[in-house]
Amino acid sequence: MSPDVVIFVCTTCKREGDAPEAPRAGAALAEAATATPGPFRVQPVKCLSSCKRGPAAAIVRPGGWSYVFGQLDIESAPEALQQGAALLGGSVDGLMPWQGRPDVLKRNMVARIPPFDFTPPEATP
Template sequence: MSSDVVIFVCTSCKREGDAPDAPRAGAALGEAVAVAGPHRVQFVKCLSNCSRGPSAALVRPGGWSYVFGKLEVEGSPEALHEGAALLGASEDGTMPWNSRPDILKRQMIARIPPFDFTPAESAP
């Protein structure tokens, strides 16, 4: 169910080359994501993806989590909500690759298995 997906947005992220005292690009991204769609948005101070900010993560209980970087206020908020809907509707707890917005294909940093993950196949 998509209402279980949370979009975490790092509010302390800067863009590469931003002056130390410049407004935080992550805070602007967070504001834009909060008004762009129906999913719960949670602001966090750091996702530890500083060299590739602004960053956000999609998290679903019992499903995979996804971390994205180098996001922009233009286009990324809608893509994050679309990704949250895909993740929430997924039966296997993953976000289908082919259905994702291009931003969520190009800007993915990591995909993290759920806490109770057990592989379908044994490792080599």
């Protein structure tokens, strides 16, 4: 398992339909994720450019794919993000396995981004 996996949680997200002056749902999610037990670091961040699908979070691993998730709920997402981080950290190919992934991380994926040094399999000699 890669200890370098980091969970980024947007603190500035609003939930669709929230009043402009309402407390930020993203801040509550970041607080809940930080308080959730787990081996992976939670790093609050301002905006992941998934604002229309907030609250949003990303799971990032050096040498692996990065995943952005949206429309996360405060009740189940913090634990699911730790589970997703464990799956990503333990993968051999740098991809988060579909099997065993919490449902919220299946349904609410916004984007996946290849690692910096990504080379398509057909391009390798």
